[in-house]
Amino acid sequence: MSGPTEPKRLTRQRDAERTRAAILTAARTLFSTRGYAHTGVREVAELAGVNSALVGRYFGSKLGLFRATLEVLDITPMFQLERHRFGVAMVAAFFDSPDAPGPLAMMLLSAADPEAHAASVEFLQKKVLTPLARWLGPPDGEGRAAKLSILWNGFLTSWKLLPLPALTGARLASTRRWLEAQTQAIVDEGEA
Incomplete structure (x- = not known):
């Protein structure tokens, strides 16, 4: 069955991917300019334009978010x-x-x-x-x-x-x- 729920699922998936990417971009910016200790989850969420609860949802914790930002390291x-x-x-x-x-x-x-x-x-x-x-x-x-x-x-x-x-x-x-x-x-x- 690929009725009206199919486009909604794709839209939600794209929104989730965009939200996750926005959080990662905001976190990289703050972690690389202010440092880990001086960056809060709320500040990351505010810069990303999302609710701070989404940071926990996608990354589990501030440390989980930090680890995810380091994933760009790939030589x-x-x-x-x-x-x-x-x-x-x-x-x-x-x-x-x-x-x-x-x-x-x-x-x-x-x-x-x-x-x-x-x-x-x-x-x-x-x-x-x-x-x-x-x-x-x-x-x-x-x-x-x-x-x-x-x-x-x-x-x-x-x-x-x-x-x-x-x-x-x-x-x-x-x-x-x-x-x-x-x-x-x-x-x-x-x-x-």
Whole structure:
């Protein structure tokens, strides 16, 4: 039977998907600018334009919502690219969305809350470091993944979170080329 209830179900499903997406977008914005400890469920709901009860309905808790925002961490699509272009492609990903609320900011600002901080460390390991180390392979894939994380986190922190005045204009373009080369050099350590 596909009568009048079918369109209603589809409409409700689309509304639920839109509501969930709005909540996630609002949460990413607040977690990446104010931090986990200084962001409340009501504030997320208000920014998303929804009732705060929906946050609990979709995500269970504030920590569940935080974990869901971290799900954007997925480096694996980068592994489909040609290995010799990884540095250029990875750095391009940083520059393609310079104003988007970032997972790095969310993770760094989560340090004030032990549960959120633990979730950040877990997700960084599970979604970035472990798959990256596996892709890099021997020798010392784990060590090289750690080097890349240090390099990228240092750059992103100095560019966006604790901005260095020198990272603008021509200097930023020069730094981008340097970051591409350093990233690629760490990737290529396994090729020698």
